[in-house]
Amino acid sequence: MRLIALFACLFLGLSAQGAVKKEGKKDAKKAEPVIKVVTPPAAPVAALGERAAIWHExxxxxxxxxxxxxxxxxxxxxxxxxxxxxxxxxxxxxxxxxxxxxxxxxxxxxxxNSFSPAIIASAAADIDRLVGVVLTANKQSLNAPATDEQFLRRIYLDAAGRVPTAKEASAFLSSNAPDKRAKLIDELVFSPSYTMQMFNWMADLLRVKDTFAKGVPAFTFEDWLKARLAADTPWDKLVSEMITADGRLCDNGATGFMLFDAEMPLDGVSNLMTTFLGTNMACAQCHDHPLAEWKQRDFYQMAAFFGATDGKDEAIGSAIKKAVRADATVPKAAALKIEQMNTFRMEDTDKQKLTFPKDYKYKDAKAGDPVTPSLIAWSKGDKSLPIYNVNTKTPSQLRDEFARWLTSPQNPRFATNIANRIWKKAFGLGVIEPVNDIDDLTEASSPELMAHLTFVMKAAKFDLREVQRVIYNSKTYQASASATPDLGKAKYLFNGPLVRRLSAEQVWDSLIVTAVGTYADNVLLRRGDDLKAMALPAGKVTLAEVKNAVERTKKAFSGGGKAAGGKKAAGGSALGLANGYDGDKPISRFSMMLARASELPQPSSETHFLRLWGQGDRLLADSATNDGSVPQVLQMMNGSVGKLVADVRSAAVMDAMKAKTPDGEVTSLYLSYLSRKPTNKELIAASKSLKDGLALTDLAWVLANTREFLFVQ
Amino acid sequence: MSILPSAHLLRNPEDRRSFIEKCAKVSFGLSVLPFFTRIAEAAEAPGAVTAPNAGLPGFGKAKRVIFLQLNGGMSHIDTFDPKTGASKGPGSIVSAKGDMQLTSYLPQTAKISDKITVIRSMTAKVGVHASAAYLMRTGFEQRGTLQHPTIGAWAQHFLGASHKTLPSSVTVNRSSNHGNGWFPAAYSPLPILNPADGLLDTKSPVGEATVAKRTGLLAELDSSFGGKATDESVKSYNEFYESTFQLMKSTDLKAFDLAAESAETKARYGKSKFGQGCLLARRLVENGVRFVEVAIGGWDMHAGLDDRLTDVGGDFDRVYATLIQDLESKGLLDTTLVVVASEFGRKPSFEGGGRGHHPLVFSTVLAGGGVKRGFVFGASDEKGYAPKENGVSPGSLHATIAHAAGLPVQTDIITPAGRPMQVGNKAAPQTGVFA
Missing domain, CATH: 2.30.30.700 (SLA1 homology domain 1)
Structure with a gap:
């Protein structure tokens, strides 16, 4: 007993020491402090073994x-x-x-190769215990357990990115298996919908965009990310591959992440610090951070790790321009795209070129002097960690050294950042908020919970699927939802997940599944293939080669040729959405491609349903919102989406028509839209209106327009 | 003092309904509408509030505000605050009307510069795009736990709704991004993402009888979740549905329709998103919308500044001059404040064909709504590096706009979380810009 208390004190002491002291925080009124409690540490989680990919002919x-x-x-x-x-x-x-x-x-x-049920259960129980201790100390308690209906809808939305179909809903609700929740969790996290859902989530975080700079297409980056997600790539490897990617965008999609900021490398560094470490150094880009301890010098020393990296091959660009100028028959638009696809590339040079800015005004460095790369630390002990021992003498290796430090389990924030973000994904709020500024770990609503989640993340070897399995199996996740708390008054201690409006992608994907059923889960559109046709052979910029590339591209885009391996999407090119697809053939209705959000343009056009409902512009990380607006409602009621819902071809309506009784029809539509059976009162009201001139399509419209459809409880 | 407590008293639907009914009958001669949110807002209007700034020049002259935000950060040195010497950019310096100098990138603006006030001493500390855009849009630095409102929402709080069915605030070319701040979600600006399309989907594809049956059933079936909502975000969606039903019945929807403009007017504004956005803004304020934001990107000129100022800047120049002239010819300029805000300025050093971010000094332009004509307020130093006199913070800019719009500045209101807040973040308005 004593030993445990000692451990706990030690542990708390450590986490407090690990925090950056923020001087003079300007926010006048701080949230009331959470009562600190001494908590026994969580049970260790045995780390996952190394996984070997299964190759086969x-x-x-x-x-x-x-x-x-x-x-x-x-x-x-x-x-x-x-x-x-x-x-x-x-x-x-x-x-x-x-x-x-x-x-x-x-x-x-x-x-x-995944966590065993026993490990999942023990790690999830520790979450519940750690949350419980803080709740009890603050005279609060966990919300009542969520009903099967609430759990069903929540887990589908969180793990598969859409609501269940009527069939899927009744299969779960009618099952009497005692472990049916755990089984459903596993079924969903191993489904293709999981990958689509994770892509949407990551696309907002990693700023996945169809084009960057002046219209440079980045489809290859999207295709790469989807492929890596499908291949179960852990987060640390994924990040490392993006940071260290070499070569042209047309050949190596992984370069897309770094190339996004190729023309603004300093912004790029501040973006990646926020995304991967939850450290907000953006202020220090121009001056010493007014609130945290980051100095402008710290920022430049971090940025210097990218000072030998070059994102644009200007020489190739001008060679292509020059070659094309000699022949007026080469179409300009095609030539420009070919130029872009061949000039943007990641390459390391032998010289670190970053210097302190001309207007540098602090005494710790001189304006115009070259910057020596150096890593930031959050506490005194950090710099003695083995990963801080990086080689800064070889400029061409700087980026690799940085990635090694960044993605190591020893990095003081890398695992915590992603664990906190994954927690927010499930609960609607991070253990530390805001998630893009976690320098001070004592700001967590429960530092012990944050430490446990970090530990689980490391034990899972950064496999986000495994971490989510643990979270989804906790009683805390499976509690009923709380109303949006006022964080200005007090920290939220996780009595359960928060009531949330579905994300833009979740609303869209749910409407798609009600329109065409699970068919949409297997429509995989991809758009990067044809870009590869634009690659010029290495070292050969001749007019003939450029013309060859134009020919290849023309063929690929006109649909005359079959995109390598994929099938042409009929109707896809008409809508400008895709030039190939895997799985099933996409359907379009009311001028909308009925594919999951992950398969549509990234982000969708400004007037598309997805954008109107808050899909981000992806110019910055975390740009999605869930604000309401009148145009959203207009589109849901009267727009093409309203028509889609009230269409006789709707899968949900057709499922309902299969029912043998009027009550059965209403129940089926309730399951399709709200993942639950109607109450008696609702059944009577709906049946009455069906007798009174409304059709099942009208009832579908009504259910899609309820607030309940838009929210997850 | 605070107005919000009165709104709190009205939280109980019964009290609210009876209160509104009374107010509605007295002040508008209307009977209460089924969707009473907007009228409720009108009912909250202070009337009795004494603005400490009411006696100062320019108070309440602006009945409406058009807020143009140039995203990316407009280079002050290459537009409204030209410099000679080492800081000089690729453009030349031109003497414009109203005794001010502009650069050669603004030839049309130079012709109407006798109608505008240029503030050359804006100063801030934030040089990061999103945060700086936020600061310029709200007058507050961004915080993790609190969202600040735009002037449109402040105005709706103090003055009530500007129209009975049209929204009081609209954003054009941008989403609303929590523009209501801590005020009710119904104060959130209505976003128009593509001005040429106007407000889409205002007519139901099915007949009126079916619409009535559908909405009747909707109200019934949603009563258990939406009707009993304790969650603020669920409640806000109830309000959006109410506003939408009301708007669909309104004949004022034509305010959103650019097709009603003459071919000649459309040609003057041009086909760019900014041109169409400004034309829509003019139509909206003309029809009773109080606050319209129009956003336009493309100002982050790290490289290729000369080309891009000719291109993006040229479009701005033509459209801005057209908007000012148009408002003037319609007799609206004296009562409409047009603000040109960006994110920050750009560095005096011209490197790599462009300039870096520079928040220490930059320019903002005001026109109409009682501000002086042909006037330069404040100045930057010789290099365009720092303010030389009359530094104006983004908060003070907002206090100035609020003052022109007739809002009480330096007066606390209490947010629902119990925090005292002031429009313009406690800064004083710059009364020197008013005629």
Whole structure:
């Protein structure tokens, strides 16, 4: 007993020491302090073993062969990925019987590399205990457990990014299995919808955009990210691959993240610090941070790790311009795209070029002097950690050294940042808020909970799926939701998740599934293939090669040629959305491509439903909002989405029509839109209106326009 | 003193309804509408509030405000505050009407500069795009736990709704981004993302009888969740639905329709998003919307400044001059304040074909709504690096706009979280800019 208390004190002492002291915080009235409690530390979580990808030569029923790794199997669909990163998503029945069995076997092999049910249960129980201690000390308690109906809707939205269909809903609600919640969690986090949902979440965080700078297309970055998510790439590897990516955007999509800021490298550094470390150094870009301890010099020393990196090959650019000028027949627009795709590339040079700015006004460095790269630290002990031992002598290695420090489990903030963001994704609020400024760990509503989540993140080897499995299995997550708290008055201590309006992507994807059913989960559009056709052979910028690239591109875009491996999306090019697809053929109605948000333009056009409902512009990290507005309501009631909902072809309406009784019809629509059965009162009101001249399509419209549809409880 | 407590008293729907009914009958001669939020706002109007700034020059002259935000950070040195010497940019210096100098990138503005006031001594500390845009838009530095309102929401709080069915605030070319701040969600500006489209989907695709049945059933089925909502964000959606029903019935919707403008007028404003946005802004303020923001990007000129000022800047120049002339010819300029705000200025040193971010000194332009004509307020130093005299903070700019709009400045209101707040963040208005 005593030993435990000692441990706890030690632990608390450490976390307090680990914080940056913020001087003179300007916010006049601070939230009331949370009563601190001494908490026994959480039980250790055994780390996951190393995972080996399962490579296999697959044979389909026609005898065609493909060497690829196994990514996942969900329902009737299998996902594979070849060595060049191409993802293949198709019906399992297309494989030979032997390989179909092999695929099923792979699922088992992959599961054994995941946290065992016992570990999940113990790590989740520790979350509940740590939350419980803080709640009790503050004379609060956990909300009542969520009902099966509430849990069902919440887990579908959080893990699959959409509401369940009527069929999926009744399957879960009617099951009597005692572990049906844990089973559903696993089913959803291993489904293709999980990848789509994670892509949406990451796209907002990583600023995934179809174009950057002056219209440079970055589809290859999107395709790369989707492929890496499908291949179960852990967060640390994903980040490292983006930071250290070399080569042209057309060849290596991973370069897209760094190239986004190629023309504003300083902004790029401040962005990546916020995204990956929850450190807000943006102020220090121009002057010493007024509130935190960051100095302008700190910022420049961090930025210097990218001072030898070059994002744009101006020489190739002018060579292409020059070559094209000699021939008036080369179409200008195509030539410009080819120029862009070949000039933007990541390369390390032998010289670190960053110097302190001309107007540098502090005594700790001289304006115009070259900057020596140096890593920031949050507390005194940090610099003695082995990962701080980086080689800053070789300029061409600087970026790699930075990535090694950044993504290490030893980094003082990397694991905490992503753990806090993942927690926010599930609960609507971070343990530390705002999530983009976590320098001071004592600001957490429970530092012990933050420490435990960080620990789970490291034990999971940064596998975000595993961490979410733990969170979803906690009683805290499975409690009923709280109303939006006023954080100005007091910190929120997690009596349960918060009531939230669905994100733009969740509203859209839910409407898509009610319109076309689970079909949309298997429509994978991709757009990067044709960009690869623009790559010029290395070192050869001749008029002939540029013309060849124009020809290749023309062929790819006109639909005359089949994009490598993929199928042409009929109607896709008409809407300008896609030039190829995997899985099922996309459907369009009312001039809308009925695909999941992850498959549509990133971000969608300014007037698209998604943007109107708060999809971010992706110019900055975390740009999505969930504000309401009159135009949203107009679109839901009268716009093309309103028409889509009240259309006779709607999957939800057709499901309802299959019911044998009027009550059955109403119940089916309730399950489709609200993931629950109607109450008696609702049943009577709805049935009456159906007799009174309204059709099932009208009832669908009504349910889609309820506030309940827009919110997750 | 604070006005919000009166709103709190009205939280109980019964009290609110009876109070509104009374007020509505007395002040408007109207019977109470089924969706009473907007009237409730009008009912909250202070009337009795004494603004400490009421006696100062310019108070209440601006009945409406058009707030143009140039995102990315307009270079003051290359536009409204030209410099010679080392700081000089690629443009030349031109003597404009109203005894001021501008750069050659603003030839049309130079012709109407006898109608504007240029503030050359704006000063701030924030040099990061999003945060600086926030500061210029609200007058407050960004905080993690609190969202500050725009002038449109402040005005709606103090003065009530500006129109019975049209929104009091509209944003053009940008989403509303919590423009209501801590005020009720119904004060949130209505966003128009594409001005050429106006307000879309205002007509139901089905017949009136079906609409009535659908909405009747909706009210019934939503009563258990939406009707009993304790959550603020759920309540706000109830209000948006109410406002939408009301707006759909309104004949004032034509305010959003650019097609009603003459071909000649449309041609003068041009086809750019900024041009269309400014034309829409003029139509909206003409029809009773009090506060319209128009955003336009493309001002982050780290490189290629000469090209981009010719291109993006040229469009701004033509459209801005057209807007001022148009308001003048319609007799609206004296009662409409037009603000040109950006995010920050740009550095005196011209490097790599452009300039870096520079918040220490920059320019903002005011026109109409009682401000002086052909006037330069404040000055930057010789290099354009720091303010030389009369430094104006973004908060003070907001206090100035609020003052022109007839709002009490330096007067506390209490936010729902119990914090005292003032429009313009306690800064005093710059009364020197008013005629």
């Amino acid at each position: 697959w044979t389909d029923k026609e005898g065609q062969k493909l060497e690829a790794r196994f990514c996942g199997l969900a329902g009737e669909y299998i996902t594979l990925q070849s060595r060049d990163g191409r993802t293949f998503h198709f019906k399992l029945e297309m494989l030979s019987a032997e390989d179909a069995d092999f695929a099923k076997n792979c699922v088992e092999r992959n599961r054994t």
